[in-house]
Amino acid sequence: MAVVEERPAEEIEHELEEVWEDAPGIPGFFATVDHKRIGMRYIYTAFIFFFIAGLQALFIRAQLTVPEADVVGPETYNQLFTMHGTTMIFLFNTPVLAGFGNYLLPLQLGTRDMAFPRLNAFSYWVFVLAGMFMYTSYLVGAPPDGGWFAYLPLTDKVNSPGINLDFWGLGVIFVGISTTVGAINFIVTTFKLRAPGMSINRLPLFVWSILAMAFMIIFAVPAVTVAAALLEADRLFGTAFFDVARGGSALLYQHLFWFWGHPEVYILFVPAVGMVSMMIPVFSRRAVSGYVWAAGSLVAIAFISFGVWVHHMFAAGLPALAMSFFSAASLVIAIPSGVLFFVWIATMWQGQVRWTTPMLFSFGFLFIFLAGGLTGVMVSVLPFDWQVTDSYFIVAHFHYVLNGAVVFPIFGALYFWLPKMTGRMLSERLGRLSFWSMFVGFNVAFFPMHVLGLFGMPRRVYTYAEGLGWETLNVVVTAGSLLFGLGTLLTVVAWVMSRSRGAPAGDNPWDADSLEWAVASPTPHYNFRAIPVVASRHPLWDQQPLPEAMSGDDEGTRSMGTPGALADETPITTGLDAGAEETMEIPRETYLPFLLALGLAVFFTGLLVEAVVVGVAGVVVATIGLLWWAWRTEADLV
Amino acid sequence: MTTAVAVPPASPRRRTYPTGWWGMVVLIMTEAMIFAGLLSSYFFVRAISPEWPLGHIEPPELRRISLFTVVLLGSSVPIFWAEAAIRKGNQRGLRLGLLLSFLLGAIFMANLFIEYEELHFGVRDNAYASLYYAITGLHGLHVFVGLLMNLVVQIKAWQGKFTASRHLTVEIFGLYWHFVDVVWIFVFSSLYVSVGHW
Numbered sequence: 045m046a047v048v049e050e051r052p053a054e055e056i057e058h059e060l061e062e063v064w065e066d067a068p069g070i071p072g073f074f075a076t077v078d079h080k081r082i083g084m085r086y087i088y089t090a091f092i093f094f095f096i097a098g099l100q101a102l103f104i105r106a107q108l109t110v111p112e113a114d115v116v117g118p119e120t121y122n123q124l125f126t127m128h129g130t131t132m133i134f135l136f137n138t139p140v141l142a143g144f145g146n147y148l149l150p151l152q153l154g155t156r157d158m159a160f161p162r163l164n165a166f167s168y169w170v171f172v173l174a175g176m177f178m179y180t181s182y183l184v185g186a187p188p189d190g191g192w193f194a195y196l197p198l199t200d201k202v203n204s205p206g207i208n209l210d211f212w213g214l215g216v217i218f219v220g221i222s223t224t225v226g227a228i229n230f231i232v233t234t235f236k237l238r239a240p241g242m243s244i245n246r247l248p249l250f251v252w253s254i255l256a257m258a259f260m261i262i263f264a265v266p267a268v269t270v271a272a273a274l275l276e277a278d279r280l281f282g283t284a285f286f287d288v289a290r291g292g293s294a295l296l297y298q299h300l301f302w303f304w305g306h307p308e309v310y311i312l313f314v315p316a317v318g319m320v321s322m323m324i325p326v327f328s329r330r331a332v333s334g335y336v337w338a339a340g341s342l343v344a345i346a347f348i349s350f351g352v353w354v355h356h357m358f359a360a361g362l363p364a365l366a367m368s369f370f371s372a373a374s375l376v377i378a379i380p381s382g383v384l385f386f387v388w389i390a391t392m393w394q395g396q397v398r399w400t401t402p403m404l405f406s407f408g409f410l411f412i413f414l415a416g417g418l419t420g421v422m423v424s425v426l427p428f429d430w431q432v433t434d435s436y437f438i439v440a441h442f443h444y445v446l447n448g449a450v451v452f453p454i455f456g457a458l459y460f461w462l463p464k465m466t467g468r469m470l471s472e473r474l475g476r477l478s479f480w481s482m483f484v485g486f487n488v489a490f491f492p493m494h495v496l497g498l499f500g501m502p503r504r505v506y507t508y509a510e511g512l513g514w515e516t517l518n519v520v521v522t523a524g525s526l527l528f529g530l531g532t533l534l535t536v537v538a539w540v541m542s543r544s545r546g547a548p549a550g551d552n553p554w555d556a557d558s559l560e561w562a563v564a565s566p567t568p569h570y571n572f573r574a575i576p577v578v579a580s581r582h583p584l585w586d587q588q589p590l591p592e593a594m595s596g597d598d599e600g601t602r603s604m605g606t607p608g609a610l611a612d613e614t615p616i617t618t619g620l621d622a623g624a625e626e627t628m629e630i631p632r633e634t635y636l637p638f639l640l641a642l643g644l645a646v647f648f649t650g651l652l653v654e655a656v657v658v659g660v661a662g663v664v665v666a667t668i669g670l671l672w673w674a675w676r677t678e679a680d681l682v
Numbered sequence: 683m684t685t686a687v688a689v690p691p692a693s694p695r696r697r698t699y700p701t702g703w704w705g706m707v708v709l710i711m712t713e714a715m716i717f718a719g720l721l722s723s724y725f726f727v728r729a730i731s732p733e734w735p736l737g738h739i740e741p742p743e744l745r746r747i748s749l750f751t752v753v754l755l756g757s758s759v760p761i762f763w764a765e766a767a768i769r770k771g772n773q774r775g776l777r778l779g780l781l782l783s784f785l786l787g788a789i790f791m792a793n794l795f796i797e798y799e800e801l802h803f804g805v806r807d808n809a810y811a812s813l814y815y816a817i818t819g820l821h822g823l824h825v826f827v828g829l830l831m832n833l834v835v836q837i838k839a840w841q842g843k844f845t846a847s848r849h850l851t852v853e854i855f856g857l858y859w860h861f862v863d864v865v866w867i868f869v870f871s872s873l874y875v876s877v878g879h880w
Contacts, residue, residue, distance in 0.1 A: 159701040159704075159705070160701070160705060163705075224712055227708075227712075228705055228708045228709055228712070229705075231704075231708050232701050232704045232705050232708065235704065236700070236701050236704060237701075240689045262708060262711050262712045262715070263711070263712070263715055264715075265712070266712055266713075266715035266716040266718075266719055267715070267719050269716065269719075270716060270719040270720055270723070274723070274816070277812070277816065281805065281806070282806045283805055283806060283812035283815075283816070284806065284807070284808050284809045284811070284812045285723070285727075285809060285812050285813070285816075287809070290736075290807070290808040290809055291727065291731055291736040291737070291808045291809035291810065292727065292808075292809035292812070293726065293727055293730060293809070296723055296726050296727065299726065300719060300723065303719070574686065577687050577689060589685060591685045591686065591687045592685070592686050592687070593686070593687060593688075593689045594686045594687060594688045594689070596688060596689065596691070598691050599691075600689075600691040600692060601688075601689050601691060604689055605686070616700060616701060617692070618692045618696045618697060618698060619698055621692075621696065623690075623691070623692025623693070623696055624689045624690070624691045624692055625691075625692050625696075625697055625698075626700055628700070628701060667830075671830065671834060674831065674834045675834060
């Protein structure tokens with residue numbers, strides 16, 4: 045062991061900043077490949093979509109507050125619930141989790157960027173362009189209106205002749221590219237870019253959850269891509285995949301869609317669980333109890349999630365034997381979820397809980413997830429499911445799991461990790477207020493929906509008659525949704541106020557254990573001056589001071605220390621035990637990802653307006669971008 | 683106060699491929715799922731159909747495509763030669779292997795277009811026809827992208843950019859090309875052999 049550097053630290057850090065900083069202004073904006081900048085952009089953009097979707101939800105509630113209301117017409121109502129669901133799934137939940145993953149993964153692994161930084165930039169640009177693509181539908185007055193899962197034959201060209209559904213179908217294919225590319229990046233980064241000593245059994249649980257999410261994406265997203273592509277082929281080119289009259293099958297669409305659709309629920313849920321699994325131990329002041337059980341459960345959920353899709357189709361008239369299998373598999377998924385639950389309870393039980401805002405959100409998540417999980421077990425039982433299919437009970441159930449069990453951890457994560465990203469703490473007072481408003485509002489809004497569903501209120505119907513006994517509860521639901529919306533706005537206020545008035549965060553404001561808290565807040569552009577050497581599952585608790593790696597002479601250790609950071613390099617390590625293996629050059633800023641994403645956007649626009657010239661132009665731009673990219677690749681420098 | 687430690691390099695036995703290689707492997711996994719989805723759709727529709735091919739249309743001839751299947755699968759062999767050559771630093775072997783593979787792939791591609799011309803059914807006729815064109819078309823697109831990649835690698839090879847120790851691009855391209863060939867075995871078995879029209 046030796047003292048790390050002869051030169052003063054400030055001088056080195058200044059030099060590093062100059063090497064790693066993006067070009068100022070617009071060139072830097074479009075050309076950056078910095079995972080932190082991209083990650084934060086993901087989060088900001090996704091939250092814009094979150095509030096758009098929230099506004100749509102409030103319009104839906106305004107329409108349903110009283111019987112026979114006339115706030116929006118039936119057509120607008122269809123567009124509202126379609127775009128609300130589509131936005132929340134495709135444009136908020138998935139990308140916001142990718143945003144946290146992008147920002148945090150390289151930091152938690154102790155490296156200087158993602159494995160493919162340019163692909164990372166590309167996946168962001170595709171996401172934002174796909175979001176704009178879908179929302180252009182509002183500008184031309186033709187938003188999708190076939191429900192967020194676009195079942196046939198409602199959505200074929202005969203029954204939906206407008207351009208509305210093409211925005212949806214093409215947009216889903218487009219945004220899927222972003223998700224897939226991001227998942228490839230997460231997997232390779234996790235396996236190849238870890239700090240020396242961070243063997244696979246020392247990964248933070250959030251990394252485990254992102255890894256499980258990424259593998260689910262790799263195997264599930266192709267199914268929805270195929271479903272949407274065949275739907276669009278039917279609509280645009282007159283093929284017969286789903287046309288029963290010409291031998292196709294509308295049921296096939298449902299299978300393809302839900303083969304992705306159910307894993308997608310866990311694609312959203314698993315990273316949220318990973319966040320909670322990071323926050324609860326920190327605020328219980330102890331290591332997570334049952335680390336191996338928690339990691340194993342995340343992986344188990346990822347596997348089982350592929351065997352349950354038919355439970356979305358119990359009312360479609362499938363053979364009883366097939367349905368029994370999927371019903372059983374859906375019940376089985378309660379086991380790993382239950383294990384996770386006991387891991388969190390044991391951690392809190394054996395620790396000393398600090399009731400900070402992130403902890404409140406995690407704790408609220410436990411209650412909501414429990415309720416959502418229990419109704420999940422109920423609807424996986426066939427006879428019960430037949431009773432509540434397409435009723436408000438289902439709406440209640442999936443909001444408990446998707447809004448409650450995913451959005452609450454995300455809000456907790458904002459209070460937990462934004463200080464690392466911006467260097468400023470968020471107000472605890474506003475945070476508590478926001479949590480209680482959201483928690484109470486959430487339960488007031490969504491719990492009565494169970495009852496309404498059992499009373500027979502259907503989903504997706506724009507109004508209802510008087511005297512069905514639904515009046516009081518619908519008023520309660522709307523009041524709750526307003527309170528919930530107010531709570532989310534309070535967090536935005538806390539977020540904005542922290543930029544000017546927040547207390548400085550310091551490196552490790554929560555006394556947390558993972559590596560992202562070893563660097564300054566906001567994170568310097570180069571992440572780590574020298575790569576940390578990990579010898580524990582909780583490096584910041586067990587390794588004080590945290591040792592840094594020295595640069596050696598061979599390929600594997602050359603880039604560990606400051607000279608590597610100064611040369612834009614980061615080490616590559618072996619897959620399981622993270623031994624020093626090679627050195628990777630991190631690409632510089634480039635417009636290529638933006639150009640390629642733009643080419644794709646032009647291509648999809650061409651398909652949308654059925655203009656061959658535009659489509660071909662998009663393909664040409666994208667191909668040039670790809671060839672240029674392949675030409676300049678640094679792969680052979682490795 | 684931070685302390686600096688020397689990290690020992692990993693033992694050669696533990697070493698695996700670098701990031702680019704793994705990236706291609708994961709991309710292939712997700713691409714394979716797209717084909718799996720389409721082929722599952724094919725068998726799903728086939729299982730619920732009264733006859734196959736639907737509407738008694740005449741499926742493409744098995745004899746000719748068998749010949750071109752040998753051509754396509756054969757195009758993987760020169761890639762193995764090319765890789766073996768560059769591992770020993772043999773530039774000529776690398777270039778010839780890539781070129782031969784390109785030609786075989788291009789011949790297969792040309793046959794696809796000729797076959798499309800000669801078929802007695804169009805993509806809109808019924809679900810069988812749509813599935814047939816979608817699956818072979820998507821595979822053809824993959825062959826086309828593979829040929830483009832081959833071009834890039836080949837130009838680099840003719841410029842002499844690869845050496846015995848640095849030729850990852852060749853291996854990554856090789857992975858993709860083998861994938862395109864292996865997928866064809868599944869497409870060929872499902873769309874031609876199982877329909878069996880000599």
